[in-house]
Amino acid sequence: MTGAPALRLAAPLVALGNLTSRVLVAVVAVPLLLLAFYQRSPVWTWLLVFPASLLAMWELFAMTLPDQRDRIASVIFGALTCAAYYWLNPASTDAAWVRPLAAGRDHLVLALAVIGPTLYYLFRYGDMATIAQRMAFTVFGIVYAGLLLTHVVEIDRDFPQGGDWVVFVLACVWLGDTGAYFAGRFLGKHKLYPAVSPKKTWEGAIGGVLGSLVGGIAVKVIRLDDLRWIDVVLLTIPGAALAQMGDLVESLIKRSTGVKDSGAILPGHGGILDRIDAVLFFAPWVYVYFSVSAALRAL
Numbered sequence: 001m002t003g004a005p006a007l008r009l010a011a012p013l014v015a016l017g018n019l020t021s022r023v024l025v026a027v028v029a030v031p032l033l034l035l036a037f038y039q040r041s042p043v044w045t046w047l048l049v050f051p052a053s054l055l056a057m058w059e060l061f062a063m064t065l066p067d068q069r070d071r072i073a074s075v076i077f078g079a080l081t082c083a084a085y086y087w088l089n090p091a092s093t094d095a096a097w098v099r100p101l102a103a104g105r106d107h108l109v110l111a112l113a114v115i116g117p118t119l120y121y122l123f124r125y126g127d128m129a130t131i132a133q134r135m136a137f138t139v140f141g142i143v144y145a146g147l148l149l150t151h152v153v154e155i156d157r158d159f160p161q162g163g164d165w166v167v168f169v170l171a172c173v174w175l176g177d178t179g180a181y182f183a184g185r186f187l188g189k190h191k192l193y194p195a196v197s198p199k200k201t202w203e204g205a206i207g208g209v210l211g212s213l214v215g216g217i218a219v220k221v222i223r224l225d226d227l228r229w230i231d232v233v234l235l236t237i238p239g240a241a242l243a244q245m246g247d248l249v250e251s252l253i254k255r256s257t258g259v260k261d262s263g264a265i266l267p268g269h270g271g272i273l274d275r276i277d278a279v280l281f282f283a284p285w286v287y288v289y290f291s292v293s294a295a296l297r298a299l
Contacts, residue, residue, distance in 0.1 A: 033170070037163035042156040045166065046086065049153045053082055055272040056145035059262040063253065064137040066130075073120050078142040081112040082150050091157055113142045149276060151283040159290065164223040168235075169286055171215035173278045176240050177247075179211020180204040197251040205244055212240035231293075239285045246281030250274070 036044040057078045061071040086092055088105040101108070117138040125131045155169065156162035184204025192200040216236035220227045250273060254262065262271030 034167070037156060037166045039163075042092075042153055042162060045156040045163075046153045049149060050079075050082060050086075052272055052276065053146045053149045054079055056149065056262075056276060057141050059271045059273045060141045060145050060253070061137070063257040063259050063262065064141070065134055067126060067134075069124075070121075070126070070134055070138070073124075074117060074138040074141060077112060077116045077120070077138070078146045080116070081109055081142050082146045084112055085109045085147055086150055086153060109147075113147070114139055117142070144280065145273065148280040148284055151287045152279065155283060155287055158287075161224065164219065165286070168216060168219040168224065169279065169283050171219050172212040172236055172239060173215075173243050173282050175215035175218075176208040176212035176243055177278065179214070180208030180244070183207020183210075193248060196248050196255060200248070208244055209237060209240040212236045212243065231289075235286060235289060239282045242281040242285050243278035246278045249281075250277035 033048065036048050039045075054075055057075050058071065061074050065071045065074060084105065088098060088101050088108065090098055090102050092098075118135055121131055121135045121138075126134075152166060152169065155165045159165040180200075181204070183206065184199070184201045187203040187207070188201030190202045191198070192202050192205050213233070213236045216232045220229075220232050250262070254260065262273035
């Protein structure tokens with residue numbers, strides 16, 4: 001009987017410890033992120049995003065590939081794929097050697113992401129019964145944790161005020177996550193998707209959308225004066241829904257592999273993949289939205 005009260009007393013202390021860890025990580029990480037985003041060259045953002053994508057890939061492969069040699073090979077192919085995708089674009093560098101390769105960039109990226117890993121498994125298949133599964137996880141991980149995250153650097157490179165737009169993405173995702181947490185904690189009653197994430201609620205999801213909207217409005221008012229209000233709404237509301245689905249997708253992967261956190265590299269936060277799962281879906285939406293908008297305005 002004495003155990004239950006003790007557990008009830010310990011729970012708030014554990015929550016406080018996690019909150020303290022999260023705050024300390026934010027105090028260290030946020031200034032470093034802002035310093036990189038607001039440099040003249042997007043290379044500094046690349047130097048943050050590229051290692052993060054490799055760590056996220058490693059965490060994913062640690063959940064899905066039993067053999068460490070397969071994980072190492074998969075991360076190498078992922079690194080080559082992401083590097084080719086970003087650097088074989090003339091917008092990334094004015095180096096003369098890039099121009100002839102840029103014409104075949106998309107095909108090279110596909111070859112590195114798909115043909116490379118499949119040839120690796122062809123000559124080092126290991127357990128024949130799991131070869132198709134391991135091959136699929138490798139290709140998926142390169143695209144999911146690698147190419148999707150690279151959109152963050154592309155936003156910094158291709159958008160006017162690119163650093164502000166990266167902050168827009170992160171503010172919408174982080175405030176959406178905060179809004180979902182508090183709305184779910186204090187108002188949550190109706191389960192959102194218990195088979196995948198038992199703690200998430202519809203109230204939390206609505207709080208997440210409102211939090212993302214607040215984040216978008218704040219960055220628009222403070223840094224992006226030229227951004228239209230209709231664009232804020234069309235970016236944040238569908239983007240918030242995509243971000244929450246990105247969170248659910250990662251929860252689905254972890255639940256299917258029996259993993260609680262993708263890693264433990266960030267105290268109080270879990271792994272890198274746990275922190276960027278929503279960004280993986282939100283950043284491409286922002287990039288595609290403005291690319292299509294610009295093309296339509298040019299007609």
